[in-house]
Amino acid sequence: MPPIAKEQAAIVQQKINPSSRQKSQPLLSLGPSLYPERIPSHWRQRIDWNNSDDPLLRQVVATAAEQEQITGYVTDPLAEEQAQPLPGLLHKYAGRALLLLSHSCPIHCRYCFRRHSNEATPTRKEPSWQAALEWIAQENSLQEIIFSGGDPLMRSDQELSRLVQQLAAIPHLQRLRIHSRMPVVTPKRIGKGLLHWLTGSRLTPILVIHCNHPAELDATVLQALRRLKEAGVLLLNQAVLLKGINDSVETLATLCERLVNHQVLPYYLHQLDPVAGAAHFQVSNSDAHRLWCQLQARLPGYALPRLVWEQPGYPSKRLLEPTAAESGSGC
């Protein structure tokens, strides 16, 4: 794993005070940041505070590198503002529409492609869910509604239950997909109330858990996943390929194997979206493809995530293809 800049590592070591490990106040701040740190207690407890390369630490701690202005890294890398027929409703791909149910998250991941829209605009008006429901009801081509955010599970079970009932009453909808880091970040959120509305409608429930590193899968998280599985939820994972965090074949293979062992299908490995402030997490396309080839050689097909990237204006996510030079490498 490449070391972070020596200077930053020294600051981390300086600021890490083992006696503060279990305290709830923010511990680290390596540089001024537009996106404040947020580290929930369950995540905080799993960090090895004596290791500045800890993969959980590096996902959440703001570094001076976030202040660098890099050409091509922008505040809205997927041009989502242009794909919203109504505020809070995204329609990018055929058959699916996405509701941005919350602009807050239990954790602030430093690489997040929505880091400039999540809570960055506190004066944002709450979208009208009634208008979104009417739009969805008229769009007969839709089969699936995706709850996204921020983290949609920041909403209360009562609000989510009401919304799911309204969606289930729309005849052409078949599936409900939730994208949430909550099962790995705050697993206690996966309680009876959540399972009730998630599995209690006629819509097929799917949950995508966004786990990037095997260290995120501790016993409490695995119990939360088991509760979801036993309730009948289809569990998928999409990970983001992150330099210095999971860009090794060993880490990725362990992640995929552990996920499959616990009945979570690792369906996507994402190239980073080029969001301003996260360029230091970028793995080059050629390195990403080389890693994926090594992963392919190690894993059974069902455990191998598709290596994808997203570009605004395309009808789906795109497979990351090898360059002409790489295609002769035998992968």
Ligand code: SF4
């Ligand atoms: S939980 Fe998801 S939406 Fe929230 S900061 Fe992390 S990556 Fe972004």
